[in-house]
Amino acid sequence: MTISEVGVKILAVGVPNGRSGHGPNLSATVYSVVRLTLPLVPLDTLVRFPFFRSRSGKIYVPLGGAYQFQAKVEGSDNDIRWSLEGGADHGSISNDGLYRTPDHLVTPQMVRIVAQSAADPGRRAVTTLNIPPVYLEARKQRLAIPLGGAVQLEAQVHNAENDRIRWLVEGGASRGTVSASGLFQPAEPLTTPTTVLVQAISEADDSKSIPFQISVPEISVRLSPGEATVHAGSTLRFHARVDGAANAAVNWRLDPPLGTITAAGTYTPPADLRGEAQVQITATSAADPTKSDRALVRVLPRH
Numbered sequence: 001m002t003i004s005e006v007g008v009k010i011l012a013v014g015v016p017n018g019r020s021g022h023g024p025n026l027s028a029t030v031y032s033v034v035r036l037t038l039p040l041v042p043l044d045t046l047v048r049f050p051f052f053r054s055r056s057g058k059i060y061v062p063l064g065g066a067y068q069f070q071a072k073v074e075g076s077d078n079d080i081r082w083s084l085e086g087g088a089d090h091g092s093i094s095n096d097g098l099y100r101t102p103d104h105l106v107t108p109q110m111v112r113i114v115a116q117s118a119a120d121p122g123r124r125a126v127t128t129l130n131i132p133p134v135y136l137e138a139r140k141q142r143l144a145i146p147l148g149g150a151v152q153l154e155a156q157v158h159n160a161e162n163d164r165i166r167w168l169v170e171g172g173a174s175r176g177t178v179s180a181s182g183l184f185q186p187a188e189p190l191t192t193p194t195t196v197l198v199q200a201i202s203e204a205d206d207s208k209s210i211p212f213q214i215s216v217p218e219i220s221v222r223l224s225p226g227e228a229t230v231h232a233g234s235t236l237r238f239h240a241r242v243d244g245a246a247n248a249a250v251n252w253r254l255d256p257p258l259g260t261i262t263a264a265g266t267y268t269p270p271a272d273l274r275g276e277a278q279v280q281i282t283a284t285s286a287a288d289p290t291k292s293d294r295a296l297v298r299v300l301p302r303h
Contacts (some may be wrong), residue, residue, distance in 0.1 A: 064161025071115035085112040136210040148246025160204035223293035240283035
């Protein structure tokens with residue numbers, strides 16, 4: 001784990017007690033247990049809090065966490081200068097050997113830490129630690145919801161102090177919206193049946209995500225009566241039933257446009273009709289304009 005050169009030794013102390021913050025004087029952190037996933041050395045699958053050191057001797061620090069190192073120059077009281085191979089992209093290390101991972105990073109990563117004698121830069125030692133892969137977990141990734149409803153999506157981020165999630169609906173707002181807390185609502189209007197794909201993306205490592213598939217069942221429209229006869233000067237009421245959507249509204253159309261029909265479905269033929277006519281009445285779902293039903297009306301002159 002440690003490569004010692006010319007009398008410098010690095011000691012892996014572990015995770016300091018306390019809780020970290022963003023102030024410059026805070027130098028401790030506490031975080032949840034690192035969970036490792038395959039493919040890994042079998043010995044690396046057991047990691048114990050708070051040191052996060054596997055049985056194979058590797059040190060693991062979750063993204064956003066910290067780890068304390070110490071170093072000494074054998075036979076001397078010289079100061080130590082700490083640095084990271086690869087620079088600030090892999091985090092930072094303080095003058096007293098406290099390593100902090102970056103807040104955002106593509107994982108997994110291996111970090112090499114260098115301790116150098118201030119008096120004699122040739123006297124140095126190198127140690128490595130590992131930032132394990134961030135991953136997301138969800139109990140239910142396949143869900144069903146009627147158009148006009150809502151469903152709560154839930155996912156957990158592992159191996160990162162920042163457990164916040166960014167949500168993305170594939171296809172954009174025309175397919176649906178999802179709140180910061182994961183509440184998904186399909187868009188209206190929407191052609192049904194369909195499946196909307198939503199990605200939960202780790203804010204700490206945006207290369208890691210987990211997909212959700214939300215099925216929206218097919219909407220149906222049934223218009224009654226299907227056939228009817230009405231005389232000029234009278235009215236006829238139609239009922240449109242919409243199944244599979246919370247929005248039961250329909251849009252009405254007359255073909256030919258003979259008479260009028262209200263939003264509630266009351267048809268009124270022209271009062272001055274001279275001869276018999278036929279009108280086709282169509283009710284189209286406002287939630288899914290591809291779903292409709294039709295009725296045929298025979299219109300007769302006044303008695």
